[in-house]
Structure formats: C-alpha cells, structure tokens
Amino acid sequence: MSILPQLAFVLILGVAGFILSKRIQFLRRNILLGKAETRNDQPENRWKAMFLVALGQQKMFKRWVPAFLHLLIYVGFLVINLEVLEFVLDGLLGTHRLFAPLLGGVYTVAINVFEFLAVAVLVSCVAFLVRRNVMKVERFTKPELKGWAALDANLILVIEIILMFAILTMNATDQILAGRGDAHYLVLGPLFFSSFLQPLFESLSTGALVALERVAWWFHIVGILAFAVYVTYSKHLHIFLAFPNTWYSNLKPKGEMVNMPEVTQEVNMMLGIPTETPAEAPAEIGRFGAKDINDLSWVNVLNAYSCTECGRCTSECPANLTGKKLSPRKIMMDVRDRAEEVGKSIDVGGPGLADGKSLLGDYISKEEINACTSCNGCVEACPINIDPLSIILQMRRYVAMEESGTPAQWNSMFQNMETSFSPWKFSPSDRFNWSEKVKEEEIK
Amino acid sequence: MAEMAANSQTPEVLFWVGCAGSFDERYKAVTQAFVKILNKVGVSFAVLGPEEACTGDPARRAGNEFLFQMQAVANIQVMNGYAVKKVVTACPHCFNTIKNEYPALGGNYEVIHHSEFLQQLINEGKVTLQGGGEFKGKKITFHDSCYLGRANGVYDAPREVIKALDVELVEMKRCRTKGLCCGAGGAQMFKEPEAGKKDINIERTEEALATGASTIAVGCPFCLTMMTDGVKNKNREADVQVVDLAELLAKDMGI
Secondary structure (H helix, E strand, O other): OOOHHHHHHHHHHHHHHHHHHHHHHHHHHHHOOOEOOOOOOOHHHHHHHHHHHHHOOHHHHHOHHHHHHHHHHHHHHHHHHHHHHHHHHHHHHOOOOOOHHHHOHHHHHHHHHHHHHHHHHHHHHHHHHHHHHOOOOHHHOOHHHOOHHHHHHHHHHHHHHHHHHHHHHHHHHHHHHHHOOOOOOOOOOOOOOHHHOHHHHOOOOHHHHHHHHHHHHHHHHHHHHHHHHHHOOOHHHHHHHHHHHHHOOOOOOOOOOOOOHHHHHHHHHHOOOOOOOOOOOOOOOOOOOOOOHHHOEHHHHHHHHHOOOOOHHHHHOHHHHOOOOOOHHHHHHHHHHHHHHHHHHHHOOOOHHHOOOOHHHHHEOHHHHHOOOOOOHHHHHOOOOOOHHHHHHHHHHHHHHOOOOOOHHHHHHHHHHHHHOOOOOOOHHHOOOOHHHHHHHHHO | OHHHHHOOOOOOEEEEOHHHHHHOOOOHHHHHHHHHHHHHHOOOEEOOHHHOOOOOHHHHHOOOHHHHHHHHHHHHHHHHHOOOOEEEEOOHHHHHHHHHHOHHHOOOOEEEEHHHHHHHHHHOOOOOOOOOHHHOOOEEEEOOOOOOOOOOOOOHHHHHHHHHOOOEEEOOOOOHHHOOOOOOOOOHHHOOOOOOOOOHHHHHHHHHHHOOOOEEEEOOHHHHHHHHHHHHHOOOOOOOEEEEHHHHHHHHOOO
8 A cells, every 4th residue: 555645644634734723823813903801700601601502502593493404514513523533543544444343333323323414414504505595584685795705605505515425425435345345445334325325336347436435535534624724714613713702701781881990080080089090091091992903802803703694683683674774793794804804914014903994984884883772682692692782882982982973963962961960951950840740649 | 868868767779760750751650650659559768859860871872981970970979878779760771770880880789670679569469459450351562671671681570560460461573582672772762763764663563563462561761752652653542552561550559
C-alpha cells in the first residue's frame, strides 16, 4: 500500500486546521471589538440555560414543524460526527473501518443508526429547501434575506444533502466490494438504507467500485473539513456559537434596561447627593449609547455572530408585522456585517472603525430603531436567546444624548417631564384630583 | 402619604398611581376602582399625591437616560424618605421600572402589580364576589401587556382574577409569551408611529374581536388607550368594552 494517501490526508488536515485557527482568531477579535462586560454571575443558571436552550433546543419547539426537522439535522450532525473520528483515524493510519473488528456486531448497528440519521438529515434538508424556495414561508422572503443570505442558506442545505449522499454511496460500494471477497473490505451485517443504493452500482467493475468508494470517502471527509471552514463565513456559525451565546444569556428580567453609572454620577452631582465614587472625571469619557459596534457590548456582537437568520424574531415583531422598516433580524445581520467590515479593514492595515462609516447611519437607520415598542417579542422568540432589543435601546441612547436627534414628539414629552414631572402637560398639583370622586361617593 | 407620616402612621403598602392614573380622563376610573377595592377590603395604604413624579420609563426607552435618572433619583428620595417597603401599581411600566431599575439607583422595594395584589385578595378570601353581575357568563379576553408578561413573567395573576368572576375567559391567537404588543410600549405612546401599512393597535384589536369576546380586559393604562382606540376604529364601541382588571372586580363587588 502506498503511503501517499496518508500523506495527502495529513496535509489536508493540516491545511484545514490552519485555516480554521486563523478564522477563529479573526472571529474572536471581531467579537471583542465590543466593549468589555462581565457576565459570569449565577454559573449554575448559565449552564442550565445552555443545557436547555442550546443543547436541548427548548425554544425551538415553540414551532413544532421546523423544530422537528431541525432536531433531525441536529442529532444527525452530532452523531454522524462520531463516525468522523473513525474517518480521521483511518485517514491517518491508512486503515479501513478501524473500529469494525473492535466493535463487532455493535459496529453494524452503529452504521445503521448513522445511515438512518443520514436519511433523516437528507429528508429534512429537502423539506427546508422546499419551505424556503417553494412554499416561500414569509419570514424567509423579507428584504434582508435577499442575495448572499438566501444563497448561504440554500448552499448549506445542498452541501449537507451531498455529504449525506456521499456516506450512503460509500457504504453501498464498500459492501458490494466486501461481498466480492476483496480482503481490504469487511463484510458487515446488513445495512438497511445503503442497500437500496447497491443495485445502482452492482454492474460496475471492481476497479470502478474501489474508485467510487474512495471518491465518496474523500469527498465526505474533505467535504466536512471544507464545510467547517465555510461555516465561519456563514450564518451557520450558530452550530458552535449557540452554546456560548446561551451561556452568556441575559438572566435578568427582560424588562430591565442596563443602568448607566456614568449618568448616575452626574445626576447625583446635579441634585447635590453625595456619591461613593470620587467626583473627578474619569480619564476618558466614552460615548453615551451606541453608534458603532465598539460601543456595544461584546455579548451583542457575539449575538450577531450566533444569529442564524431564522427570522422568528422578525415574524413576532409588532412593528415589522404592521409594515414598518424595523426587522430585529436585520439589526443582528447589520451588526455582524459591520463587525466583518471593520475586522477585514484592520487586517489589511486599513482604518478599521475610523473608516468614516458607522453601524447607526450606514447600516441601521433611525426610522428602524424609532419603530421599536420594546415589547421583547423578538427576545422571547429567539431560539438561542439573542437580544436585538438591547442593541436598539443603546442606539436610541446615542441618538438622544449625543445627537439630540429624537423625534420632535419625544422632545415635547421630555420637556413635559422636565417641567411638570409627567409625560403629559399637567400640573403636578393636580395629581391627587382623582380622589375627589371617591371621597364624594363615600360621603354618600 | 405626607398626612400619614405626619401622624406617624405607617401604611402597609404604597399605591403608585402613575401619570395615566392621575391625569388620563378615562384611566382615572381605574385608579378610583382600585382605591375603592382597597378601601372596601380595609387595606392600609397611602399615595404620594403631588409628591409622585413620572418613573421616567418613557424617557429611558426613548434614550434620554439623564431625564430618566433625574426622575428616578427624585422618586427614590421621596420613597426612601417615607421608608416605603412595599409598592403596588396598576401600570406595568411603573411596575417594571420601580421593581427592576430603581434598585441600581438605591431604591429597593417589594413591588407588585395590581393584578397580583387583586389575586392575593381573592385567594385570601378578602374580596366578596357577587358572582357575575353584568359580566355573568360573558366572554372576556385578556390582552397581555408586554411589560407585565414577557418583561416580568406575570401571565397567570390577571387570568386568575378574571376566572374568579363567573365569566368565560377566551384567549386570543397570540397570547402569553407570544402576546402581541398594543403598540404603545417603548415610548411609542408619545409619538406617531413610523410609516407602515397598519397601526399595531388595529392589528391587536382585530385579534381581540376575533375571539367574539364582548369585553377586552387589560392591566395597563397604555393598553387601555390603544385597545379602546382600536375598538372605536372598528366601530364596535357599542357592543365591545375595554376595561381594566380593577374595574371588572369592582363592578363584580358592586362598588
């Protein structure tokens, strides 16, 4: 046996590993363009969130049909990857079905399970392609999903279908060869699903079958490695990032907005309330609110990279449902696109954040963020606890406090509150007037 | 409150009336209904009256953190001055802000929404129900407020209050965690909506009307306004009424 295939395999594995590590560094750096924020409290609840929401797919099941199809792909992905371990070892050692002699009958059972899952993944991917392209489910037809986003989604599904066919083809040809008594191939117990493919290949010569089996094997393993690299450019990144993303979930009540201590200090000074922190100004006063990705928390950027653009948020958004421009999914996609743009610019020695562009203005408009009712529908809907609302509210803070650019009607509301301590223009001394009617009735 | 403090009395609970509860012509009836229930049951409570200011919620949601904190810090000074321990309010926005956002500014109170308070009164048997009255056997649907439901996980208390009456509670297509906003949250109450094909309150009112309910129950002043406007827009104000939970209960109690 030539050692050449082994060398080729090592080389491919090395190249894939190198590219992947570069990509991971790029993503990590981009996520950390966001501001520091510590979210390590309540570790037991964080593990629980990750276990239930990411691993357990809890929130997916708010919609049964896609949840079930997605579950098949998800379980298929996890379980079939066990076989990849054998693939890698076979590739390195130049062996074939290394685990078969060790596991005996269990091996045949395992391969049958893998084949069942391969078929389940195949069927689900076809169903998803139909939902997107034939049924045109509404959330997949929104404007932000045109172009690359739609292509990306379809590519993933098609690649997965081809990879699953490769597994089944490999098993079918492998067993025909084994049946012909080729010593290199082991006769396993009956393989239910791939046996249906065997008649397609029965007429081929042994040489052609060996070639086909090898092509399928190489295609599958190289395909998986290439897919792993592709994922880092794709919305499909959720398969990894869903886990840290849920671990870093917001565990506070959804209605709570994060306090701005820098404002508290100034307010206390204005009102003459002694503060614990020294009154001297901090060395560098940051921006109030968020204009660009570096004003957001790194968790916001992690959210953006974890988003798989399913659009459940947008389909629950009252503003979007009634035809306003706001789409929470677009907010997440914009954050990611801007982080990518800044990251790439930094890598080529470009201006990075100082490129004259910004998230608010060049990607997201005021019209979008002003339309939000802060209802938390998007946050509740997200299967992996992404929080688009947090980003919207931080941008509103920037508009109000740095630009004084809020809509005129809000400015009047601010004025009323400043002068009469109510969003409406009423005299504070009239606050108790409602009680007169109650008193009258009681006297009667 | 000032009066009670002067007589060195300590009320059991502070009723936070809120701006809509103080000034909105329609919504003042809710304040009055809730106070009548409290008086009837004999709960020792106080209100801040002219010493109360907006919690700052709409300013904060519109991005004006300075204004929010000015309001919040002033309110906290007043409440801490009276050593307030427990707050009840009928407004989910006030509820959310005082409960979740005042602690970071030094205001720590036990805060409950009036739906929870009313449920407790019913459970403790303190409220004597007359068994229906004008609502007897009628269909009532409950509209979840975002700041009560999703924001703070209160879904059951308002429903328990409604179920305690002799009525049929029917749910809208989108309810509980999936409840559709009335369109007023996030300071939308105070400006015109952005351009679109429909107003949010119309969409929600259509869902409520689709249940066939003759009464739409709410637990929020903004929702009350938005749903009432929606019903008017659909020309259904003659046969469909929008009422707050406190009004429902007060009517059933015959007060």
